[in-house]
Amino acid sequence: MKSPVILIVGTVDTKSDEIGFMREQVLAAGGHALIMDVGVLAKGKVLPDVANTDVAAAAGVTLQQVMDSGDENSAMALMAQGASLLAAEMHHEGQIDGLLVLGGTMGTDLALDVAISLPLGVPKVVLSTVAFSPLLPPERMPPDLMMVLWAGGLYGLNSLCQSALAQAAGAVVGACRVARAPRFERPVVGMTSLGSSCLKYMVQLQPELDKRGFDLAVFHTTGMGGRAFESLAAQGQFACVMDLSLQEMVNQMGGSVVSAGPDRLLGAGLKGVPMIVAPGATDLVDYPAWGQMPERFAGRPSHDHNRLIASVGIDADMRRKFVRELANRLRQARGPVHLVLPLQGIEEWDRPGAPLHDADGLAALMDECGQCDWGAAEVSRIDAHINDAAFVQQVLAVFDDWLDRGLVKKDAP
Numbered sequence: 001m002k003s004p005v006i007l008i009v010g011t012v013d014t015k016s017d018e019i020g021f022m023r024e025q026v027l028a029a030g031g032h033a034l035i036m037d038v039g040v041l042a043k044g045k046v047l048p049d050v051a052n053t054d055v056a057a058a059a060g061v062t063l064q065q066v067m068d069s070g071d072e073n074s075a076m077a078l079m080a081q082g083a084s085l086l087a088a089e090m091h092h093e094g095q096i097d098g099l100l101v102l103g104g105t106m107g108t109d110l111a112l113d114v115a116i117s118l119p120l121g122v123p124k125v126v127l128s129t130v131a132f133s134p135l136l137p138p139e140r141m142p143p144d145l146m147m148v149l150w151a152g153g154l155y156g157l158n159s160l161c162q163s164a165l166a167q168a169a170g171a172v173v174g175a176c177r178v179a180r181a182p183r184f185e186r187p188v189v190g191m192t193s194l195g196s197s198c199l200k201y202m203v204q205l206q207p208e209l210d211k212r213g214f215d216l217a218v219f220h221t222t223g224m225g226g227r228a229f230e231s232l233a234a235q236g237q238f239a240c241v242m243d244l245s246l247q248e249m250v251n252q253m254g255g256s257v258v259s260a261g262p263d264r265l266l267g268a269g270l271k272g273v274p275m276i277v278a279p280g281a282t283d284l285v286d287y288p289a290w291g292q293m294p295e296r297f298a299g300r301p302s303h304d305h306n307r308l309i310a311s312v313g314i315d316a317d318m319r320r321k322f323v324r325e326l327a328n329r330l331r332q333a334r335g336p337v338h339l340v341l342p343l344q345g346i347e348e349w350d351r352p353g354a355p356l357h358d359a360d361g362l363a364a365l366m367d368e369c370g371q372c373d374w375g376a377a378e379v380s381r382i383d384a385h386i387n388d389a390a391f392v393q394q395v396l397a398v399f400d401d402w403l404d405r406g407l408v409k410k411d412a413p
Helices: 012-028 052-058 063-067 072-092 105-116 159-178 201-211 224-234 247-253 266-271 316-330 359-371 389-405
Strands: 005-010 032-037 098-103 124-128 145-149 188-193 215-220 240-245 275-280 284-288 302-304 309-313 337-342 378-382
Touching: 005 012, 005 072, 005 105, 005 159, 012 032, 012 098, 012 159, 032 052, 032 072, 052 063, 052 072, 063 072, 072 105, 098 105, 098 159, 105 124, 124 159, 145 159, 188 201, 188 224, 201 215, 201 389, 215 224, 224 240, 224 266, 240 389, 247 284, 247 316, 266 316, 275 316, 275 389, 316 359, 337 359, 337 389, 378 389
Parallel strands: 005 032, 005 098, 098 124, 124 145, 188 215, 188 240, 240 275, 275 337, 337 378
Antiparallel strands: 284 309, 302 309
16 A cells, blocks of 8 residues: 555644654654644744644634734634644545644644544544543544553653654554545444443344345444444434434433533434434443442442443433433434334343332333423334333334335445
């Protein structure tokens, strides 16, 4: 294959040595580097391929206006806007294959904007002094982002810093060499689920969809999975979505770090993609199992899934609040919507005798569903649990009806 072209983004005025070293490492790995300067203080020792004046212009301002904007925060926000627009344009025109950005908190703030401007599947590596930090909100992180801690690199090109820079350069070049863009040779159904022990319907649905000529892509609703799902849905990459696990919405409402952001459920709907929806796992809020249960849920039944993630059952009032928000978002959909309500339960741990069983809470959820305005959405109620075969058969019945009526297309996007 041709040498991958890596866009290196950084502040040339303060990080010339580091950026120059990364360019050398990209070349040594068999790639080609283009440098974008997002600094505003001086020119630096490295000649960029995309000047800071061009970055400012892409944001609709001059570099002097950036410098006069008020403080370093507002200045970097403007440069982030310009850099994001230019990076997206360069990728669209085939000028770059991957992204490499370095920075401290300021540079990482900008890096997240630039990275999220590129499509899913484009290799993105951020070398950051705050890699994996809780300072980074999930909704700002692209689901395919790779991060490397910039250890010992805040100032000066020492051996620790060089090791991190070289690793990041090698990671992005290597990723570009073996990256495979999704081919979408068959139409794809996008589905959500919370693992395979909590929700199990995909095991039966996958072979049935395959028989009908569709590929199935199942997204784990633990934050980043929901973000990837929403991103692809908004791009129109799915022939239909089976959004059957909406637990990330409840996490967002409950202030959990396991969040897909405030726009969950809107990607497919606003794009007009046909949606089969169910309230799977919306009776619980996730929190880190290695931490403490959020104080607002003290005394509620809980379940430790593993050493990383635990779940606490929510009360009837919060379930009703969720249903109202669900209805609000589904009313915004521009395509066909069908809501399937499994009356006997919405995840494996809520069965009688299981740790999160709450008959009153489930009854409140279903009662609120009966009172809400669902707009143009169709609603079906089945006397079964979401993990029962009857639920799968109902989802397939809706899907097959839409196929017969031409609402779901069998052509790949």
